[in-house]
Amino acid sequence: MSTGSLFRDRRQAGKALAQVLGAYADRRDVLVLALPRGGVPVGFEVAVALRVPLDVFIVRKLGVPGREEYAMGAIASGGVRVLNESVRRLLHISEAAIEEVARAEQQELQRREQLYRGARPPPDVRGRAVLVVDDGLATGSTMLAAIRALRVQQPARIVAAVPIASAETCEDLRREADHVVCARNPEPFVAVGQWYENFAQTTDEEVRELLARARLDAAAHGT
Template identity: 40%
Template sequence: MFATRSEAGDRLAAELEGRGVEADVVLGIPRGALPVARPVADALEADLDVVVARKLGAPNNPELALGAVASDGSVWYNDALIDRLDVSDDYLEEIRAEEAQNAREKADRYRDSPGLPDLEGERVLVVDDGVATGATATACLRQVRAADADYVGLAVPVGSPQSVADLEAEADEVIALETPENFRAVGQFYREFGQVTDEEAIAYLEGLGGRS
């Protein structure tokens, strides 16, 4: 159990330092990851930026993730779920294009220039406040991999055991402080888990954030 995202970030930073993890760039998945990623970036003396992905919601059930798409169009599909729901190719392409545009617009709110920073040859650590289905994390990791990063890691305070295991195929290293068997949602492992606003997220990026 974590008190706040910032406290989780402090604990995650200590674990990464203890393991000797090195990173040139830490990328938080907005908005909830920024309070976690800030102390991680500070501890590793790394630049902090964002990587953005959007969930692809199922027809008539937008909270059910058919996959996710990153701001550069990198996409991951849950093929088994898509087959089970008999989702059409036309729907998938429509929702992919719509959410890719939403992801690009969201990313543009957080940085002055479009697209990721230059990650070629860099050691990059993607940070989130937790992993449930792993859909958005997968799309983000694929975007970073496509940017020719030398090392692509993922660090989270808590995650579903199955999703964390699945993500090991997408990253060079996955570090999760807790992978509880009773995992239902990320928020159940935080005493405080309110929404992080755009303004708060930007403040964390600029090193001015509080203790969310």
């Protein structure tokens, strides 16, 4: 492992994260939802180690027109839309502008839903303990959108779980999630990728393969 990196790759990071999530092992009410694409190899290792089901929760940021890096909300799996009303009012963003951005992002969300899930319906999270897993957190904007979108679906508990994150972002998320697990909080924290020896982009095919393997593993354990 190279100097400065904490994990060889996402799979090793997932194993490390699973070690601090042991309280959720073998529970019938627990579901791991990984954020594609980089969160899926991490979530796979967590789900296999805890012997609980794995699925994906797809989140697409709604960027402000002309300032796309600035989020005015997000859409997520299950037809959920979350809007930041303060941003909308501050920048005087019209409903028509929001709809135009949402339509474009909805197309990509549906593409990924079809590619990753096929005909399988999204999992029912109502009343369940949901572990939302990603490969790391810098600003935490995607995880925040996922938490807010999931909250609408009334799970019993939302756990934001990552192998690596900035301490500040983890603290911020504690105002939104019921439980936040950040396995490592190195400082100074610049970017997630700096803590991985291999941070190559996860492919769509890898996501599909890991989801299929996780379904077989869950079936073997009767989960």
